[in-house]
Amino acid sequence: SAVISQKPSRDICQRGTSLTIQCQVDSQVTMMFWYRQQPGQSLTLIATANQGSEATYESGFVIDKFPISRPNLTFSTLTVSNMSPEDSSIYLCTVVEMNTEAFFGQGTRLTVV
Amino acid sequence: QQPVQSPQAVILREGEDAVINCSSSKALYSVHWYRQKHGEAPVFLMILLKGGEQKGHEKISASFNEKKQQSSLYLTASQLSYSGTYFCGTEIYRKIIFGKGTRLHILP
Numbered sequence: 001s002a003v004i005s006q007k008p009s010r011d012i013c014q015r016g017t018s019l020t021i022q023c024q025v026d027s028q029v030t031m032m033f034w035y036r037q038q039p040g041q042s043l044t045l046i047a048t049a050n051q052g053s054e055a056t057y058e059s060g061f062v063i064d065k066f067p068i069s070r071p072n073l074t075f076s077t078l079t080v081s082n083m084s085p086e087d088s089s090i091y092l093c094t095v096v097e098m099n100t101e102a103f104f105g106q107g108t109r110l111t112v113v
Numbered sequence: 114q115q116p117v118q119s120p121q122a123v124i125l126r127e128g129e130d131a132v133i134n135c136s137s138s139k140a141l142y143s144v145h146w147y148r149q150k151h152g153e154a155p156v157f158l159m160i161l162l163k164g165g166e167q168k169g170h171e172k173i174s175a176s177f178n179e180k181k182q183q184s185s186l187y188l189t190a191s192q193l194s195y196s197g198t199y200f201c202g203t204e205i206y207r208k209i210i211f212g213k214g215t216r217l218h219i220l221p
Contacts, residue, residue, distance in 0.1 A: 031207050042115075042200060043155070043211045092154065096207040100168065101157035102145065 002027055002095045006105030013083055013112050020079045021108045023093030028073035033094040034066070037107075043092065049076040083112045114139050116203045118212035125191050126220050133186040133215045135201030144177055144184040145202040145209055148195075155200060159186065193219050 003026040013019050023032065032049040046066055048056040055068035069077045080087050093105040116137045123131050135144060143162045146169070147155035159169030161177035161184055169175070174187045188195055196219045202209040 033208065042213045045208065045210060048208060094209075096204070096209060098207065099143070099160070099162060099166075101160055102147075102155075102202070102209055104154040106154055 002029060002097070002103040004093055004095060004103055004105040006093045006108060008108055009106060010109040011111070013110065015084050015112055017083055018079055018081045019083065019110060020077050021091055021093070023076045023078070023105055025074045025095055029095045029097065030073070031096065032070065032076045033096065033102075034068065034076075034078045035092040035094055037090040037092060039089070046078070046091075049078075080110065083110075085112045088112045115210055116201055116212040118199075118201055118215050120215060121213070122216040122218075124218045124220065127191060127193060129191055131188045131191060131217065133188070133199050133201070133217075134183065135185070135203075135212055136181070136183045137203050139182070139203070139205075141177075141179065141182050141184075141203050142206070143204045144175075145204060146173070146175060146184075146186050147200045147202065147211075148197045149200065149214075150197045158199075188217070191217075191219050193221060195219050 005024040034046040035043040037043050045058050046061045049068050049070040051070045067079045088111050090107045092107045096102045116135050119134045146158040149155040158173050159175045177184045198214045198216050200211045200214050202211045
């Protein structure tokens with residue numbers, strides 16, 4: 001199993017600014033994933049954070065808007081850049097190991113005003 | 114490709130049964146099921162792997178038809194605590210794509 005610490009747990013930000021979300025895992029993991037969950041919606045995969053290489057982004061998400069760092073096997077950050085009210089969502093850091101469940105951080109509830 | 118869940122919403126009385134379905138247009142490596150309550154992170158219920166292996170909670174049952182690329186989650190003798198939104202997720206190389214969810218509401 002994996003225990004994920006994600007921070008901040010919530011934030012209220014002004015439009016046009018950026019927020020960096022941190023994700024710390026208690027064990028080394030190969031792949032980490034970042035999801036977005038808009039109000040009342042499902043979890044949408046933003047990108048896969050790979051250690052030692054650039055993140056892999058899903059359709060509709062770009063590096064300039066959501067830059068990701070993965071400096072080692074236990075840590076990753078997601079930055080939400082140049083925020084607008086449409087970026088108001090819950091952002092979830094996730095770890096999935098082979099043939100087992102996904103482990104989620106507690107999420108970052110972002111409100112852009 | 115996002116898996117398709119049905120129904121979108123279910124209202125049950127306590128003690129009744131429900132089935133939630135999940136289908137994919139792509140070949141599946143494994144299927145995950147999660148329940149999420151408002152304001153909380155999703156909670157793991159079950160994973161079904163190719164070849165028939167299943168891992169999950171004892172009181173939850175599910176099926177996985179690899180040929181039809183479908184999975185179903187069976188909730189029997191529902192309890193009030195079963196309320197929430199259920200998501201299926203299709204996994205390929207650890208990347209999980211979630212369906213839109215099924216909202217389940219249990220009435221006393």
